Amino acid sequence: MSGDGLPPLREIIARHNLMAKKALGQNFLLDLNLTGRIARAAGPLEGYTVYEVGPGPGGLTRALLAAGAHGVVAVETDPRCLDALAEIAAANPGRLIVHKGDALAMDERTLFANERVKVVANLPYNIGTALLVKWLTAEPWPAWFSSLTLMFQKEVGERIVAKPRSKDYGRLSVLAQYRTTPKILFEVSPKAFVPPPKVTSCVVQLLSREDVPAAPRIATLERVTAAAFGQRRKMLRASLKSLIPDPLPLLAAAGIAETARAEELSVADFARLARLIEEMKR
Ligand code: SAM
Helix, strand or coil, X not given: CCCCCCCCHHHHHHHCCCCCCHHHCCCEECCHHHHHHHHHHHCCCCCCEEEXXXXXXXXXXXXXXXXXCCEEEEEECCHHHHHHHHHHHHHCCCCXXXXXXXXXXXXXXXXXXXXXXXXXXXXXXXXXXXXXXXXXXXXXXXXXXXXXXXXXXXXXXXXXXXXXXXXXXXXXXXXXXXXXXXEEEEXXXXXXXXXXXXXXXXXXXXXXXXXXXXXCCHHHHHHHHHHHHHCCCCEHHHXXXXXXXXXXXXXXXXXXXXXXXXXXXXXXXXXXXXHHHHHHHX
């Protein structure tokens, strides 16, 4: 038995035949110190519903429940995990709801209509960035979550927190830093997972910003960063041509040098450009 009265994870994995499937991005966390550390990092959880994507055999789920989450709502695509998760639900009456499905297709705003939500997940790496972009582009904003505490490949974590004039700075950095305050909390060695992935991971926390103005719309900001970083070696006077025929008046109005390149602009510069484009098109 573990501290929560449930059998050890290795026993659960063996009993339910949960051999990890690479195609589902399955790298399980069996180290209770680490799952506890992630749950504490997301805290305080009292009064919050935790949304967990991909609970798998339920190691992190158990840590979240033990850390005092009001409840955990989880979505898992692999039907083999459902019986194991049902055991955890039975040991925690009314505190764990598991949906069988694809996290990319979930309508979270409807799911969490009147709840305070924190997202905590050891994400499947194959859909991690797509899920993050889905959550960061939620409309309206503030979104349905107050924070995201997520395991990513270290390289993705570095892109999320990257500052201008660095090689990792790009569309994901601007989007994440426009709507949240992101921070890498700690690195996680491949050895912490079963089976171990090829790369080092990290836990990133993104605190939702409440003060994001209504303009520009997030779709416009995304179009500007796509154009600018799509040709990141070009000067903006050239790269923004994919967006508007003559970028020079736009750059002048924004107070940005026409010879600047995407990686030199701050998040505020991108927001100003996007807002001006919306005003010009009105
Ligand atoms: N949370 C568990 C842990 O930490 O040991 C498992 C994490 S494992 C990296 C990712 C989990 O996400 C797997 O259980 C996998 O089946 C699940 N998964 C993969 N694609 C998914 C999707 N589209 N929607 C929901 N869950 C998914």
